Amino acid sequence: MIEEFEKNEVAAPIEDSPSAPPAEIMVMFSDVSVKADKTFVVTVAGNRCHVTQDYNRPLYQAIRAYLxxxxxxxxxxxxxxxxxxxxxxxxxxxxxSLQKTETLVAQYRDARDLGGDLPINAEQFTALLTWRQAVRDWPKAKRYPAESTQPKAPAWLSAVLQNGE
Structure with a gap:
């Protein structure tokens, strides 16, 4: 199909095409920042955009007119x-770390006290409380605040927090 088009159609040179009136920019922008190289960074539809004369001439000209x-x-x-x-x-x-696990602690205690289904078992709850205490005590550890000395969370914890499993 493309080959047929190429054989049978002749594109008119741009100079011979009927001229249309220039289109107006219908893009709202805000938060205009001027860079040292005289280009702009603006917010368009909630996104920060770098606008240059070569890349987006109509928007560049609209910003220039605004300024x-x-x-x-x-x-x-x-x-x-x-x-x-x-x-x-x-x-x-x-x-x-403590904030992310606070809800799990509260859910376990509420379910235990009300006789509901526990989100984790008693052994996991003890491991969670032990880890949380280690996190609180971490500043007293030798070589604090070295990342290598952070208390290691129980292996199952991330799956429970992400999937509720």
């Missing part, structure tokens, strides 16, 4: 990489 009319903008801040503080990361890991 020329006094539109608000900010200077673009390049991504900055910072070495993380090991103590902050360790505290964050511990807090997150």
């Amino acid at each position: 020329d009319d006094g539109g608000k903008f900010s200077k673009y801040a390049e991504d900055v990489f910072v070495d993380s503080d090991p103590l902050v990361l360790a505290r964050l890991w511990a807090e997150t």
Whole structure:
């Protein structure tokens, strides 16, 4: 089919094509940031987009017109990489670990006290409480906050948290 088209059709040169009026941009943008190279980073439909004259000329021109009319903008801040503080990361890991398992502890206790179906067995519950205590005690460990010294969660825990199994 494509071969037939190529044999039987002749494309008109662009210069001979009827000219259409220029289309207006119908894209809403916000949060305009101007980069050092005079390109823009804007938000379009909730996504941050890098706009250059070569890549998206109509949008670039619309942003340029917005700025020329006094539109608000900010200077673009390049991504900055910072070495993380090991103590902050360790505290964050511990807090997150305890928060992620708090619901499971509460569900077990509620089910046990009300006589319902337990989400984990008694042995797993004891292992979970023991691990949670080790997480709380971790700051007292030698070589804290080395990641290699983090208390290891029970092997079954991630499956239970993800799938409720």
